[in-house]
Amino acid sequence: MKINVGIIGAGRMAASHINTLKKIDNVKIVSICDIVENKAKEKALEVGADFYKDYKIMMDKNKLDAVWICTPANIHSENIEFCIKKDIPFFVEKPVGINEIEIKKIAVKLAKKRLINAVGYQLRYDPAVENLKQILKEEEIIFTIAEWFWTIPLVDSIKSKENAGGQIIDQATHLIDLLRYLVGDIKSVYTSGVKGFFPEDRIYTGDDASGTILTFKNGISGVLVCTYALFPEISRYYPSHIKFISKRKLIQYVNSQRIMIFKSDKYEEFLYKDVDLTYQEDKAFIDAVVNNNSSYIKYDYFEGMKTIKICLACNKSMEKNLKYNIK
């Protein structure tokens, strides 16, 4: 069965998904849309697709079996809502949205339709994460430390906190998600942040650094430290990671690359290389569409909603200087 795919948004992530979809046999990218027509045209020429400026026209004119939503975060809710209206399965890049009211409204519509959908939290497909989950099952975790250090986003659409949600929603959301998956549900967050150190970058409205105290329902505590105050190469020298402290043992997960276990008498290291996580998540979604069976998908809208609720609470906490209980 051939799956006719449409892409909304023709930026960086669209390029990554287009390259991946080219490797999946039964997929044909038939149409690509971007409000900047030339971007849509350039990508469309690459794969022999039609191009559009308006995604609604694209979805009205083409009989699509699946849509990839690769627009900035503040557009996701309206894109998803239209997919639900047209009954078209969708893969949306993370986050599911940035406005809690819209996110909830869509969840109600989606639950009624039970449309196949997936969200781009690719680390849930990471074999290292699965191994880590097994390792942590045997441990009594006491505390966890997660860090994501980077630079002011290189893409303009992500520089604006109003549009992209800021570093916690845009980037550290992956870590918050893994913490939920590996440690458990989060009970409360208290976030403090600093901003305004980069007045020379006039488009940038995000925070320069933030620290969040996380309390999990199972009694474990943790901290999340984020900064955009550094430089692009920092992710090479100091990749994002999560440390887990248990009794006389330190376990560290380094984003898709390695797990390190430190004990008084032993150091163990597990290395993971060359797993194409975008391929894993895209293939899972295509398999789900082909077989009309969501069980192929490891991450859907409702899961994404739980993660983004925590991220939004961090932002509110930072704004109001208050601890937020997660309801």
Ligand SMILES: NC(=O)c1ccc[n+]([C@@H]2O[C@H](COP(=O)([O-])OP(=O)(O)OC[C@H]3O[C@@H](n4cnc5c(N)ncnc54)[C@H](O)[C@@H]3O)[C@@H](O)[C@H]2O)c1
């Ligand atoms: N999973 C990951 O690790 C990961 C990594 C980076 C970005 N992302 C997410 O991917 C999404 C896109 O990010 P990006 O880096 O590709 O951004 P980008 O700015 O490169 O691309 C977004 C594109 O959407 C277009 N666009 C904006 N509004 C539109 C609309 N109404 N209709 C059609 N096109 C529209 C823009 O012109 C732009 O070309 C964001 O949600 C981001 O958080 C995910």
